[in-house]
Amino acid sequence: xxxxxxxxxxxxxxxxxxxxxxxxxxxxxxxxxxxxxxxxxxxxxxxxxxxxxxxxxxxxxxxxxxxxxxxxxxxxxxxxxxxxxxxxxxxxxxxxxxxxxxxxxxxxxxxxxxxxxxxxxxxxxxxxxxxxxxxxxxxxxxxxxxxxxxxxxxxxxxxxxxxxxxxxxxxxxxxxxxxxxxxxxxxxxxxxxxxxxxxxxxxxxxxxxxxxxxxxxxxxxxxxxxxxxxxxxxxxxxxxxxxxxxxxxxxxxxxxxxxxxxxxxxxxxxxxxxxxxxxxxxxxxxxxxxxxxxxxxxxxxxxxxxxxxxxxxxxxxxxxxxxxxxxxxxxxxxxxxxxxxxxxxxxxxxxxxxxxxxxxxxxxxxxxxxxxx
Numbered sequence: 001x002x003x004x005x006x007x008x009x010x011x012x013x014x015x016x017x018x019x020x021x022x023x024x025x026x027x028x029x030x031x032x033x034x035x036x037x038x039x040x041x042x043x044x045x046x047x048x049x050x051x052x053x054x055x056x057x058x059x060x061x062x063x064x065x066x067x068x069x070x071x072x073x074x075x076x077x078x079x080x081x082x083x084x085x086x087x088x089x090x091x092x093x094x095x096x097x098x099x100x101x102x103x104x105x106x107x108x109x110x111x112x113x114x115x116x117x118x119x120x121x122x123x124x125x126x127x128x129x130x131x132x133x134x135x136x137x138x139x140x141x142x143x144x145x146x147x148x149x150x151x152x153x154x155x156x157x158x159x160x161x162x163x164x165x166x167x168x169x170x171x172x173x174x175x176x177x178x179x180x181x182x183x184x185x186x187x188x189x190x191x192x193x194x195x196x197x198x199x200x201x202x203x204x205x206x207x208x209x210x211x212x213x214x215x216x217x218x219x220x221x222x223x224x225x226x227x228x229x230x231x232x233x234x235x236x237x238x239x240x241x242x243x244x245x246x247x248x249x250x251x252x253x254x255x256x257x258x259x260x261x262x263x264x265x266x267x268x269x270x271x272x273x274x275x276x277x278x279x280x281x282x283x284x285x286x287x288x289x290x291x292x293x294x295x296x297x298x299x300x301x302x303x304x305x306x307x308x309x310x311x312x313x314x315x316x317x318x319x320x321x322x323x324x325x326x327x328x329x330x331x332x333x334x335x336x337x338x339x340x341x342x343x344x345x346x347x348x349x350x351x352x353x354x355x356x357x358x359x360x361x362x363x364x365x366x367x368x369x370x371x372x373x
Contacts, residue, residue: 010037012359016179019348054164061167095187098141121281127229142187225264243311325357
């Protein structure tokens with residue numbers, strides 16, 4: 001990797017981690033963690049440049065992946081119990097928001113009328129409630145996190161199939177991101193949302209590239225629609241897939257997949273919005289821009305334009321992921337800047353989706369081996 005890419009990969013992990021680093025440490029600790037990440041990424045890049053260095057990375061990748069995944073999944077009940085106990089602070093109420101909303105939905109009540117123990121409204125869209133439903137029935141919506149962690153690992157490993165260090169890059173991108181680690185342990189759903197949106201977008205790319213069976217188009221459209229209707233920032237995903245279909249000469253399937261997903265997402269949200277427009281709390285996220293909330297429609301339009309780029313310029317899977325990161329960054333980064341400027345360090349955690357998508361895109365760059373002497 002060139003130096004700028006090494007630094008960018010490190011920043012993709014470091015930026016969301018600032019939420020934890022500055023909360024429990026200082027600017028010195030944050031700078032030290034950033035430097036450590038740069039050294040690790042550079043060391044992996046150096047190992048990959050030589051066949052001798054790449055061989056051990058390939059040899060142990062399966063065992064390493066299984067070991068850390070098993071450790072993370074087995075540790076989840078313990079980490080979650082500690083997070084819920086209050087021993088390390090108040091924890092997160094995002095898992096409770098999902099469970100309360102799903103429980104209200106099962107009772108036939110309006111899910112967005114409930115409040116968490118912090119007094120916060122429910123902000124996930126209806127698609128997140130549908131995805132969390134089986135986990136809620138199995139004991140709690142937070143238990144989607146081990147499944148999402150395993151899914152994220154599979155996705156990253158597949159996307160980085162050309163990299164000898166793909167297992168180490170997966171570990172770097174996921175648990176080394178301290179915000180993702182905290183989200184995992186506390187039952188938060190930011191990372192889980194990002195994982196199933198990424199999976200749906202890549203499934204759409206597979207279908208539109210002609211590698212899927214006929215039945216996969218409607219299935220992918222349904223998956224993308226439900227995944228999109230999880231958080232408002234993911235509304236760019238169907239636009240991206242539709243534009244990809246146009247750009248690769250698959251206009252009709254692209255319209256069916258991306259357009260169908262968008263219609264499903266809108267229908268799901270509208271079914272709850274029309275019951276109580278003022279009480280539809282997922283739309284309150286625009287308030288995170290503070291005095292600049294009136295700019296939310298402008299940012300959304302700019303993000304939609306970014307997502308439409310594949311219609312005029314052909315891209316591959318890496319390009320789709322990069323544009324997904326950029327489009328969501330257009331919407332998220334101004335809000336993060338406003339919140340951090342107001343002293344809300346937790347806002348760094350909002351960068352989890354763009355960090356995961358952006359970091360993966362940076363790592364998917366083709367390797368350039370040194371010519372043999």
